[in-house]
Amino acid sequence: MKLAATPDRTVALVFFLFFGALFALSLQLGYWDGFAPSSGFAPLWVAVVGIALAAALFFAKNEANDEAATTPDEPGALLRVGQAIVGIVIFLAVTPFLGMVPAGFLLMLGLLLIVLRRPLPASLLTAVISTALVYAVFVAWLNVPLPKGFLGI
Amino acid sequence: MMETLGLLGHGFAVAATPTNLLFVLIGVVLGQVIGLLPGIGPSAGMALLLPITFGMPPESAIILLAGIMYGGMYGGTLTSVLINVPGEAASVMTAVDGYQLARQGRAGAALSIAAIGSFLAGIGAVVAVVFLTPVLAAFALRFNAPEYFLIATLGITATASIGSGSVVKSLLVAAFGLAIAFVGTDPLLGTSRLTFGSINLLEGIDFLPVAIGIFGIAEVLSSIDQREDLQPMKTRLRDIWLTSADWVQCRMAILRGGFIGFFVGLMPGAGPTIASLLAYVAERRYSKNPENFGKGALDAVAAAEAANNSAVHGALIPMLALGIPGSASTAVLLAGLILQGVRPGPSLMVEQPDLVWGLIASMFIGNIMLLILNLPLAPVFASLLRIRYDYLAPGIVVFSLVGAFGTTLSLFTVGIALAFGLIGYAMIKLNLPRPPLVLALVLAPLLETSLRQSLMLSEGNLSIFVERPLSVVLLAAVLFTLVLPIIQLARRYQTNRRPVA
Numbered sequence: 001m002k003l004a005a006t007p008d009r010t011v012a013l014v015f016f017l018f019f020g021a022l023f024a025l026s027l028q029l030g031y032w033d034g035f036a037p038s039s040g041f042a043p044l045w046v047a048v049v050g051i052a053l054a055a056a057l058f059f060a061k062n063e064a065n066d067e068a069a070t071t072p073d074e075p076g077a078l079l080r081v082g083q084a085i086v087g088i089v090i091f092l093a094v095t096p097f098l099g100m101v102p103a104g105f106l107l108m109l110g111l112l113l114i115v116l117r118r119p120l121p122a123s124l125l126t127a128v129i130s131t132a133l134v135y136a137v138f139v140a141w142l143n144v145p146l147p148k149g150f151l152g153i
Numbered sequence: 154m155m156e157t158l159g160l161l162g163h164g165f166a167v168a169a170t171p172t173n174l175l176f177v178l179i180g181v182v183l184g185q186v187i188g189l190l191p192g193i194g195p196s197a198g199m200a201l202l203l204p205i206t207f208g209m210p211p212e213s214a215i216i217l218l219a220g221i222m223y224g225g226m227y228g229g230t231l232t233s234v235l236i237n238v239p240g241e242a243a244s245v246m247t248a249v250d251g252y253q254l255a256r257q258g259r260a261g262a263a264l265s266i267a268a269i270g271s272f273l274a275g276i277g278a279v280v281a282v283v284f285l286t287p288v289l290a291a292f293a294l295r296f297n298a299p300e301y302f303l304i305a306t307l308g309i310t311a312t313a314s315i316g317s318g319s320v321v322k323s324l325l326v327a328a329f330g331l332a333i334a335f336v337g338t339d340p341l342l343g344t345s346r347l348t349f350g351s352i353n354l355l356e357g358i359d360f361l362p363v364a365i366g367i368f369g370i371a372e373v374l375s376s377i378d379q380r381e382d383l384q385p386m387k388t389r390l391r392d393i394w395l396t397s398a399d400w401v402q403c404r405m406a407i408l409r410g411g412f413i414g415f416f417v418g419l420m421p422g423a424g425p426t427i428a429s430l431l432a433y434v435a436e437r438r439y440s441k442n443p444e445n446f447g448k449g450a451l452d453a454v455a456a457a458e459a460a461n462n463s464a465v466h467g468a469l470i471p472m473l474a475l476g477i478p479g480s481a482s483t484a485v486l487l488a489g490l491i492l493q494g495v496r497p498g499p500s501l502m503v504e505q506p507d508l509v510w511g512l513i514a515s516m517f518i519g520n521i522m523l524l525i526l527n528l529p530l531a532p533v534f535a536s537l538l539r540i541r542y543d544y545l546a547p548g549i550v551v552f553s554l555v556g557a558f559g560t561t562l563s564l565f566t567v568g569i570a571l572a573f574g575l576i577g578y579a580m581i582k583l584n585l586p587r588p589p590l591v592l593a594l595v596l597a598p599l600l601e602t603s604l605r606q607s608l609m610l611s612e613g614n615l616s617i618f619v620e621r622p623l624s625v626v627l628l629a630a631v632l633f634t635l636v637l638p639i640i641q642l643a644r645r646y647q648t649n650r651r652p653v654a
Contacts, residue, residue: 130548
């Protein structure tokens with residue numbers, strides 16, 4: 001029997017692998033300890049239920065709510081999302097050196113100019129206002145010790 | 154009854170302090186703004202703002218978060234009526250007729266009846282919360298470990314079967330949420346579990362970065378996909394007034410919508426979205442002019458809005474009385490309580506009367522504030538819709554990431570938030586529901602601990618789950634929620650097989 005490769009079946013396979021791994025890891029934790037369940041008891045049973053559900057999803061008939069995932073409307077949409085993710089990863093990498101507030105400012109500016117292609121003046125103003133808001137709430141009001149970089153902020 | 158009213162009076166004394174009044178106002182205004190901004194819903198807004206509640210007294214923190222929760226219902230109406238884009242899911246039915254009314258030049262009337270309907274139904278629901286919550290909490294004090302396990306399981310299975318969408322997907326996502334919750338330290342033995350040798354994972358994966366990622370970052374990434382520039386319909390203050398004919402048309406719709414919304418909101422997983430849908434369908438049946446539904450029926454807007462606000466308040470009853478959240482928003486609220494060091498559950502009303510009754514009293518105050526804000530100030534809030542979402546999205550992302558850092562002061566947590574942002578984005582694209590994940594994450598400690606304690610007490614004998622009548626009833630409820638989708642599927646199959654006459 002041939003089964004069409006639908007998004008739901010792909011999701012089912014991913015979950016099947018995930019819960020399969022959880023099952024294997026749970027076996028190493030110990031199932032029962034004397035007269036009480038051990039560490040691996042609950043994860044093992046959740047893994048069993050997960051595997052069963054993944055199988056049910058894999059073999060389920062296509063219904064209206066199982067139709068293809070929403071796809072981005074424009075060809076550049078995935079690229080924009082990818083750029084945003086790269087931007088956030090760069091933010092994480094440079095925060096220890098630049099400081100979280102300056103890194104956040106650059107992330108916002110990058111998202112506005114590169115990903116969302118907004119005009120420079122409006123983007124700069126937005127980034128400045130948003131950064132000021134973040135500083136006011138987290139640093140000035142809540143005294144959260146955000147990472148500071150070589151700029152001292 | 155007199156004791157309850159006395160406690161409510163004490164609650165008003167807590168809620169009416171200048172500080173807490175300010176937090177009610179901030180909460181409802183933020184909720185209104187968050188509700189009207191497409192791309193971020195009340196649960197995401199609450200999750201993003203959880204870190205700023207750390208320094209607050211628990212009563213103020215919960216009052217603020219709850220204000221965002223029900224304020225969001227009012228805010229979602231504006232976008233539904235003015236640009237035909239529901240600000241959040243519970244306003245979908247409002248958009249059906251609300252936007253048509255706006256096109257007929259009656260945007261003001263639609264916004265007005267929505268605000269009044271939400272207010273009346275909200276106040277009615279809060280009154281019900283006042284009297285029902287203590288009764289349910291007193292009942293729940295009789296719970297032992299088996300009942301706690303079954304009620305936590307019911308919270309998850311009911312969310313999956315009663316909520317919209319595929320039951321299998323909802324249960325799968327809930328199982329995924331449980332699996333995430335197992336990472337860290339065994340709650341009973343104190344040994345490390347599924348940490349892969351990482352010190353960072355010893356404390357487990359916290360609810361907050363998951364919620365920030367799943368709701369905040371994921372929705373922003375999803376919004377970056379869609380580049381729409383929507384201009385809202387203009388509204389003027391003088392258009393807000395309702396005629397007496399409008400009021401006669403809508404008063405029963407508000408009453409019916411309020412009742413339906415309240416009882417739907419009580420059920421875990423049902424939520425304001427389903428409440429507004431059921432109220433809309435019911436009102437079409439009872440309306441004197443059902444042919445207008447879909448073309449601009451004012452009573453349709455009234456019913457849907459009354460239902461969604463009533464449901465949000467009704468959902469607080471299981472959360473306050475049992476410690477079981479029934480929606481993503483109440484899950485975040487529950488997490489907020491835990492972060493404040495408050496132990497949710499049936500004893501909450503006894504141990505923290507200031508917090509519970511202060512919260513309930515603040516909901517009366519908050520609904521009054523929202524009515525005042527929405528009637529004359531609707532055009533002002535509507536003007537916020539002219540700000541392109543592009544200018545808000547980067548700020549939301551950075552606020553989310555900094556907020557995640559604030560929980561543990563570790564960049565590792567920010568990484569967790571980003572990872573769950575990607576997972577949440579994938580879930581949106583693959584049509585996987587996200588609320589069951591956060592619900593399972595919140596309920597997992599209670600579920601596992603009570604299960605293992607039950608089996609420890611019974612030395613592994615499963616009959617402990619059917620020994621007491623209470624357990625039997627709860628077990629039957631769990632089985633019913635699992636069987637219900639199968640029954641619905643079988644009915645649908647029979648209907649499809651029937652030959653067309």
